[in-house]
Amino acid sequence: MNQTHILTTFEDALRALRNDVLMMASLTERNLENTRKGLFERDEDWCNTVIADDEEIDTLEVQVDRDGINIMMRFHPLASDMRNVIATMKLSVNLERIADQAVNIARRARKLIVRPEVTEIQGLEPLFTFSDLMVKDAVRAFANRDIELARGLQDRDRELDEMNRRFAEKITDLMGKKVELIPSYMDLIFMARFLERIGDQAKNIGEDTVYAISAEDTRHMNRIDGK
Amino acid sequence: MLETMDQSPTQSASSSTTMSDQPEPRADFLKVVDFNFHYGKKQALYQVNMEIPERQVTAFIGPSGCGKSTLLRNFNRMNELIDGIHHEGDILLNGRSIYDKKIEVIALRRSIGMVFQKSNPFPKSIYENIVYSLRIAGVKSKSILDEAVERSLRGAALWEEAKDRLHDSALGLSGGQMQRLCIARAIANQPDVLLMDEPCSALDPIATAKVEDLIHELKRQFTIVIVTHNMQQATRCSDKTAFFYLGKLIEFDETQKIFSNPGEKQTEDYITGRFG
Numbered sequence: 001m002n003q004t005h006i007l008t009t010f011e012d013a014l015r016a017l018r019n020d021v022l023m024m025a026s027l028t029e030r031n032l033e034n035t036r037k038g039l040f041e042r043d044e045d046w047c048n049t050v051i052a053d054d055e056e057i058d059t060l061e062v063q064v065d066r067d068g069i070n071i072m073m074r075f076h077p078l079a080s081d082m083r084n085v086i087a088t089m090k091l092s093v094n095l096e097r098i099a100d101q102a103v104n105i106a107r108r109a110r111k112l113i114v115r116p117e118v119t120e121i122q123g124l125e126p127l128f129t130f131s132d133l134m135v136k137d138a139v140r141a142f143a144n145r146d147i148e149l150a151r152g153l154q155d156r157d158r159e160l161d162e163m164n165r166r167f168a169e170k171i172t173d174l175m176g177k178k179v180e181l182i183p184s185y186m187d188l189i190f191m192a193r194f195l196e197r198i199g200d201q202a203k204n205i206g207e208d209t210v211y212a213i214s215a216e217d218t219r220h221m222n223r224i225d226g227k
Numbered sequence: 228m229l230e231t232m233d234q235s236p237t238q239s240a241s242s243s244t245t246m247s248d249q250p251e252p253r254a255d256f257l258k259v260v261d262f263n264f265h266y267g268k269k270q271a272l273y274q275v276n277m278e279i280p281e282r283q284v285t286a287f288i289g290p291s292g293c294g295k296s297t298l299l300r301n302f303n304r305m306n307e308l309i310d311g312i313h314h315e316g317d318i319l320l321n322g323r324s325i326y327d328k329k330i331e332v333i334a335l336r337r338s339i340g341m342v343f344q345k346s347n348p349f350p351k352s353i354y355e356n357i358v359y360s361l362r363i364a365g366v367k368s369k370s371i372l373d374e375a376v377e378r379s380l381r382g383a384a385l386w387e388e389a390k391d392r393l394h395d396s397a398l399g400l401s402g403g404q405m406q407r408l409c410i411a412r413a414i415a416n417q418p419d420v421l422l423m424d425e426p427c428s429a430l431d432p433i434a435t436a437k438v439e440d441l442i443h444e445l446k447r448q449f450t451i452v453i454v455t456h457n458m459q460q461a462t463r464c465s466d467k468t469a470f471f472y473l474g475k476l477i478e479f480d481e482t483q484k485i486f487s488n489p490g491e492k493q494t495e496d497y498i499t500g501r502f503g
Contacts, residue, residue, distance in 0.1 A: 003496060003501040004501065005499065005500050005501055006500045006501065006502065007500055010500065076458070076459055077499070078458060078462075078486045078487075078498045078499055079486060079487060079488065079489055079494075079495050079498050079499050080495060080499060081499045082486075082487065083487065083488075214488075215487055215488030
């Protein structure tokens with residue numbers, strides 16, 4: 001696997017595919033960081049930047065698809081090469097969705113920050129940090145072929161689901177008590193939901209990484225095992 | 228079945244069974260046991276052990292000189308035409324050694340047909356190509372010969388193209404048609420096993436697709452072993468794949484496993500093009 005491919009054009013094409021998706025990953029991470037600044041620093045400019053920068057990620061998604069299809073067509077990759085190409089193309093789809101969730105949060109944040117600050121936003125911070133770190137680790141697991149880090153994302157996703165559930169429950173309770181804050185609370189609940197989805201996508205990247213490394217399909221194991 | 232090696236082709240042709248009559252396929256229909264093979268002093272195969280399942284397609288892959296064609300040619304003892312060869316170990320067809328002294332090599336080769344890289348029709352008519360071996364075996368009945376020609380050409384997906392020119396020269400056919408004629412000739416004897424040594428390497432993509440489709444159909448009746456350098460062909464056509472390297476069987480498994488997640492590093496390096 002670490003040996004160089006006999007066909008240098010294949011090696012070059014695989015490298016270009018990997019570079020494009022890693023560029024996409026770093027832009028997605030940057031967008032999440034900017035979303036955090038817009039939301040917690042109550043800065044509309046950062047929110048607008050996130051929405052505008054999403055286009056770059058969309059463009060790269062198309063590029064990664066083209067790279068991948070081109071490799072399939074020209075080189076008919078097999079075994080680990082085939083798994084890597086498939087996982088990379090799926091990684092790009094998941095990154096694009098993560099970036100879309102960042103845009104969703106930024107849009108909600110733009111509405112939220114024009115209203116008086118609600119203290120409950122602090123409760124969203126741990127969810128943000130948790131999902132953001134999941135994305136970073138998912139990308140790191142893929143880039144470094146770290147199968148254990150990739151596997152761990154499934155448990156972390158369940159933990160994030162639980163954090164989201166508890167947060168939504170708490171905010172829903174408050175809605176009955178502070179009716180005037182319902183619009184802001186609704187924004188918080190939606191944003192927590194977007195973060196929970198980001199965790200889902202990071203978990204998907206982890207599963208695709210496990211497949212790329214070991215050909216093991218770990219998706220939907222709970223449902224398949226009847227757990 | 229191997230018993231048919233003792234029968235005349237007439238008996239074999241007339242006693243053809245329908246699909247529903249066929250017993251459960253054997254997992255070790257063609258069994259290679261501790262097999263070593265030497266061309267003079269040069270050893271070409273080392274301690275090969277494998278079980279080729281009945282009525283499935285098994286592909287042999289590996290770089291040139293790895294021994295895959297050598298093993299294929301041992302299945303019908305074609306290597307015995309070369310001076311100075313010898314082997315150790317055994318090959319069993321349906322549980323019976325192909326080296327059994329009671330077995331005639333000619334009967335064995337009727338039972339294990341072969342198709343070569345380059346189509347090699349006889350300079351005779353399409354009809355005569357197919358009935359050639361039946362005539363040699365003494366079949367004279369025109370109705371039996373006619374029936375064998377139609378059955379074989381239909382089996383090789385060539386009937387529609389050839390039925391109106393059965394007595395034209397086989398050399399007037401296209402390359403793809405000639406190769407299918409050779410397949411028809413090989414199945415005219417209703418063999419148990421069909422060996423194919425790179426059958427599509429000289430064909431264009433359309434003719435290749437026809438032969439691949441045909442392989443898919445033929446495995447209902449025959450056990451097929453195909454040697455190919457084309458990985459995509461192996462993935463498309465075969466149920467199981469064996470990877471050979473330097474005369475050794477490195478890995479033998481389900482085709483999907485071999486091409487998506489091979490167990491051996493040498494297999495992985497070969498099929499992903501990282502060899503050497």
